Amino acid sequence: MLIATWNVNSIRTRLDHVKSWLKAIKPDVLCIQETKVDNPLFPKNEFEDIGYEVRFFGQKAYNGVAIISKLPIDDVRTGFCGELKDDSETDIFEAQKRIISALINNIRIINVYVPNGSALGTEKYHYKLKWLKYLKRYIDLIENRGEPICLLGDFNIALESKDIHSPERLTGGIMASELERSELKGIINNRLQDVFRLFEQDTNHWSWWDYRSGAWDRDKGWRIDHIYLSEELVENTKSCLIDKNTRGLIKPSDHAPVLVDINWPPLEEESSEIEFLEY
DNA sequence: ATGTCGAAATCGTTTCGA
Numbered sequence: 001m002l003i004a005t006w007n008v009n010s011i012r013t014r015l016d017h018v019k020s021w022l023k024a025i026k027p028d029v030l031c032i033q034e035t036k037v038d039n040p041l042f043p044k045n046e047f048e049d050i051g052y053e054v055r056f057f058g059q060k061a062y063n064g065v066a067i068i069s070k071l072p073i074d075d076v077r078t079g080f081c082g083e084l085k086d087d088s089e090t091d092i093f094e095a096q097k098r099i100i101s102a103l104i105n106n107i108r109i110i111n112v113y114v115p116n117g118s119a120l121g122t123e124k125y126h127y128k129l130k131w132l133k134y135l136k137r138y139i140d141l142i143e144n145r146g147e148p149i150c151l152l153g154d155f156n157i158a159l160e161s162k163d164i165h166s167p168e169r170l171t172g173g174i175m176a177s178e179l180e181r182s183e184l185k186g187i188i189n190n191r192l193q194d195v196f197r198l199f200e201q202d203t204n205h206w207s208w209w210d211y212r213s214g215a216w217d218r219d220k221g222w223r224i225d226h227i228y229l230s231e232e233l234v235e236n237t238k239s240c241l242i243d244k245n246t247r248g249l250i251k252p253s254d255h256a257p258v259l260v261d262i263n264w265p266p267l268e269e270e271s272s273e274i275e276f277l278e279y
Numbered sequence: 280a281t282g283t284c285g286a287a288a289t290c291g292t293t294t295c296g297a
Contacts (some may be wrong), residue, residue: 008283008286009297010285010286013284013285013286034285035295036285036286060286060287061285061286061287061295062286062295062297064295116296116297118296118297124296156297176291208289210284210297211282211284211297212280212281212282212283213280213281213282213283214282214283215283240295245289251284254284254297263284278289
């Protein structure tokens with residue numbers, strides 16, 4: 001089962017790139033962020049015409065997330081209120097459309113667009129930290145239900161020095177501060193794995209290159225788009241890759257897709273002992 | 280060089296967010 005995440009930076013502007021990529025790679029599920037379109041204007045038919053179902057949670061101009069899937073999409077939940085119905089304070093966060101989840105192949109797929117946070121100490125930065133605290137509670141509830149978890153999206157956080165092109169200059173700043181990292185590590189908390197790091201330990205693997213400063217041409221990137229899996233999925237994961245080809249297209253998104261290939265549902269073990277006994 | 284995008288309103292140029 002091939003699952004992917006891609007911050008497309010406007011689905012309407014990137015429609016041709018996304019459709020071409022789906023046709024070429026044929027993932028089972030693609031989770032997208034920054035769709036930047038209100039629900040009635042989402043180009044749903046464009047995906048249905050090529051064999052994909054879509055569920056979206058969008059708004060005009062900013063944010064917006066969607067799940068595009070060849071497999072049936074069940075039990076869709078949007079916003080924090082989709083899980084944390086008991087808490088009136090979650091209303092503060094519902095104005096920004098940043099989280100959608102669904103059950104696909106009995107995996108709870110949670111697609112997030114974590115706030116950027118602007119700059120340390122700003123109102124947006126505090127909003128980001130608080131948003132992450134709500135995400136932790138959200139994941140806690142799902143963990144308690146026992147569903148296999150695939151948490152993926154644009155986290156706007158580089159976890160380690162090797163996830164940034166110039167750690168000596170960027171560490172401590174926005175997307176690389178101690179507080180952001182500790183909130184994200186708290187969510188992961190021995191129950192989820194950043195699967196890209198199961199296969200690759202080196203630096204210089206980026207998922208985002210700023211449009212400014214010729215970042216792509218100079219390969220000055222960050223790895224801020226992640227896929228986190230719970231243990232039963234990790235055990236069956238075959239590979240995890242970043243497809244940076246898309247970043248070199250004309251009018252690209254500033255982010256590249258990240259993909260994971262999971263043997264799911266896992267094949268039954270050959271019960272050789274029983275077969276042996278039958279003979 | 281905070282050097283570029285995408286979207287919307289303040290509309291044919293400026294603003295905001297990233």
